[in-house]
Amino acid sequence: MNISRLSEDLQNKISAGEVVERPSSVVKELLENSLDAKSNQIDITIEQGGNQLIQVRDNGIGIKKDQLPNSIKRFHTSKLSKLDDLFNIKTLGFRGEALASIASVAQLSIISDDGNSGGAEISVIDGQASGIKPAPSISGTQITIQNLFYNTPARRKFLKTPRTEGRKIIEMVKRFGLSNPQVGFSLVVDGKKVVSLLIETLPERIGSLFDNTYQKNIIPIEISKADFTFTGYIGNLNLVRKRFGEQYIYLNGRYIKDRLLNSAVYSSYQSLVQRGEYPFFIINIQMPYEQVDVNVHPMKTEVRFNDEWRVYHVLKSGVSQSLSEILNTIPNFQRISSDSSSFFQNTNNQSSIDFNSTIQGNGLVSNLEKTDRAKLYASNIDASKDGIDNFNIEKMWQVHKKYIISELNSGLVVIDQHVAHERVLYEECLQAFESKIMSSQTLLFPEEIEFSKEEYDILLEIFPYLKKIGFKIVETENSKLVVEATPSDISWGDEKKIIKEIIDEFISTRKKYSSYKEALAASFACKAAVKAGDQMSKDEMVMLVNRLFSTEHPYYCPHGRPIIMQLSLDELDRRFERI
Numbered sequence: 001m002n003i004s005r006l007s008e009d010l011q012n013k014i015s016a017g018e019v020v021e022r023p024s025s026v027v028k029e030l031l032e033n034s035l036d037a038k039s040n041q042i043d044i045t046i047e048q049g050g051n052q053l054i055q056v057r058d059n060g061i062g063i064k065k066d067q068l069p070n071s072i073k074r075f076h077t078s079k080l081s082k083l084d085d086l087f088n089i090k091t092l093g094f095r096g097e098a099l100a101s102i103a104s105v106a107q108l109s110i111i112s113d114d115g116n117s118g119g120a121e122i123s124v125i126d127g128q129a130s131g132i133k134p135a136p137s138i139s140g141t142q143i144t145i146q147n148l149f150y151n152t153p154a155r156r157k158f159l160k161t162p163r164t165e166g167r168k169i170i171e172m173v174k175r176f177g178l179s180n181p182q183v184g185f186s187l188v189v190d191g192k193k194v195v196s197l198l199i200e201t202l203p204e205r206i207g208s209l210f211d212n213t214y215q216k217n218i219i220p221i222e223i224s225k226a227d228f229t230f231t232g233y234i235g236n237l238n239l240v241r242k243r244f245g246e247q248y249i250y251l252n253g254r255y256i257k258d259r260l261l262n263s264a265v266y267s268s269y270q271s272l273v274q275r276g277e278y279p280f281f282i283i284n285i286q287m288p289y290e291q292v293d294v295n296v297h298p299m300k301t302e303v304r305f306n307d308e309w310r311v312y313h314v315l316k317s318g319v320s321q322s323l324s325e326i327l328n329t330i331p332n333f334q335r336i337s338s339d340s341s342s343f344f345q346n347t348n349n350q351s352s353i354d355f356n357s358t359i360q361g362n363g364l365v366s367n368l369e370k371t372d373r374a375k376l377y378a379s380n381i382d383a384s385k386d387g388i389d390n391f392n393i394e395k396m397w398q399v400h401k402k403y404i405i406s407e408l409n410s411g412l413v414v415i416d417q418h419v420a421h422e423r424v425l426y427e428e429c430l431q432a433f434e435s436k437i438m439s440s441q442t443l444l445f446p447e448e449i450e451f452s453k454e455e456y457d458i459l460l461e462i463f464p465y466l467k468k469i470g471f472k473i474v475e476t477e478n479s480k481l482v483v484e485a486t487p488s489d490i491s492w493g494d495e496k497k498i499i500k501e502i503i504d505e506f507i508s509t510r511k512k513y514s515s516y517k518e519a520l521a522a523s524f525a526c527k528a529a530v531k532a533g534d535q536m537s538k539d540e541m542v543m544l545v546n547r548l549f550s551t552e553h554p555y556y557c558p559h560g561r562p563i564i565m566q567l568s569l570d571e572l573d574r575r576f577e578r579i
Helices: 008-019 023-036 065-071 083-087 098-104 162-179 202-209 212-217 259-268 308-322 324-329 333-338 355-360 370-383 417-434 453-468 495-512 516-528 538-548 569-575
Strands: 041-047 053-058 107-113 119-125 133-135 140-146 184-189 192-197 218-225 228-235 247-251 254-256 281-286 396-399 403-408 411-416 440-450 472-475 480-487 564-568
Touching: 023 041, 023 053, 023 098, 023 140, 023 162, 041 162, 065 107, 065 119, 098 107, 162 184, 162 192, 162 202, 162 247, 162 254, 162 453, 192 202, 192 453, 202 212, 202 228, 212 218, 218 308, 228 308, 247 259, 259 281, 259 308, 281 308, 308 324, 396 538, 403 417, 403 538, 411 417, 411 569, 417 453, 417 516, 417 538, 440 472, 440 495, 453 472, 453 495, 453 516, 480 495, 495 516, 564 569
Parallel strands: 041 184, 247 281
Antiparallel strands: 041 053, 053 140, 107 119, 107 140, 119 133, 184 192, 218 228, 228 281, 247 254, 396 403, 403 411, 411 564, 440 480, 472 480
């Protein structure tokens, strides 16, 4: 066996596997270089999700003409010069391998002008760099990447669709936009400008990247403890979302991922939000550079603190203090929460069936998955002698604004009103996707709704399906839509909330369903269904029960929760010691 040195091109390709995971990774590296070059305007252009073209242009200090060949060499950088610099990193980039790695898996061109020697260009194709060529003066640097992974087809085939990769790039631009409100950004995707950010304050930037309602629902935080400073904004309860993704932590201007620091913020909200809900926050941490190591991974999003638990406790106490006003204005939050219209805040309170005792009592296995348990329980009801054929429509009551109770010949039946309506809407929604469009109600005053760029992109993806289930929506500019009609099952005034919740639920649950349509139908059904805490009239209960028993699966909801619980007369007699 001969041991030999890898060629420089192969070394770069291996390195590219760590630095360049997908098009958004390329955008990240280029944006870091632009910001390190003291730019205050950065323009990004992509085509086909970045697979075909990524171009980043800035108005920074530029690269000297004679330094262009060094800029594309591995381990060449202007940001470090001696060993001590590695323990005091003040720039976003520092490893000196990004451009070399990118050039090894794509066609690269750099045009730069440092303001002294005029414009110059260098390009790399198939790992071979051209000579320096004269170029127009552009007062900054423009880097163009074409045909990403063209020479590594195994990597290229693992890329997602252009729409998905484009969405990742939008999220990457959002991250940098939030940490640098003093910099203007623009992003053009396939000829359409989707992001246009002016130089502004952080609250204004939050409004620009999400929607204007965010500015009204954020709470400033400012914590100074010894040599730590925490600044930024946390969201109030109006910005709590079902899906993860609106949580941003920056360390000395660098976006980082740190579960411990995230949990410091979550734990401050623990008395206000329920499990599976995520608050909004943007937190900037300033601390001495020598107290943190950012040279952990080539992606530079993981860091190591000298004293991580100290940072944790300072952050947790600071966020808790900022939230104290909310706690004071909601002294009895748990009572209010129990009547909330949010289904997810009441999940633990709505289900009153003890699956272990129910299933074990029938001699079945007790460690089944939730959905399977519900189906087994449903089959027991369906196979019982009385079933629900003798459901008494005349003798029907609503209990605690959650459950519908009626008498059977053999006992009692209890129906969870939310999951019952959810099953009805789910099946009607699937039918609408295939043929019959669901009924609509026209709004007296059309509602204009503004979305974040990511939400708007998701919305365009599901737009045709929303129309089939009864929404009449008109697309406008600047990530806004006008809702002219909604499904008849939705209460007036809830259209904005429900559309946003459908997006959240769809993103967080679509991998759990066998098809795209099922995921969207389940998302709509969950958000549009009557909630625990909603008062129902006798006629409404009768209509809901009739609709429920006309569905294909009336015993369990799309998420696997049971809809019906049956208490036999024998069981009641045993409880009262009659037998």
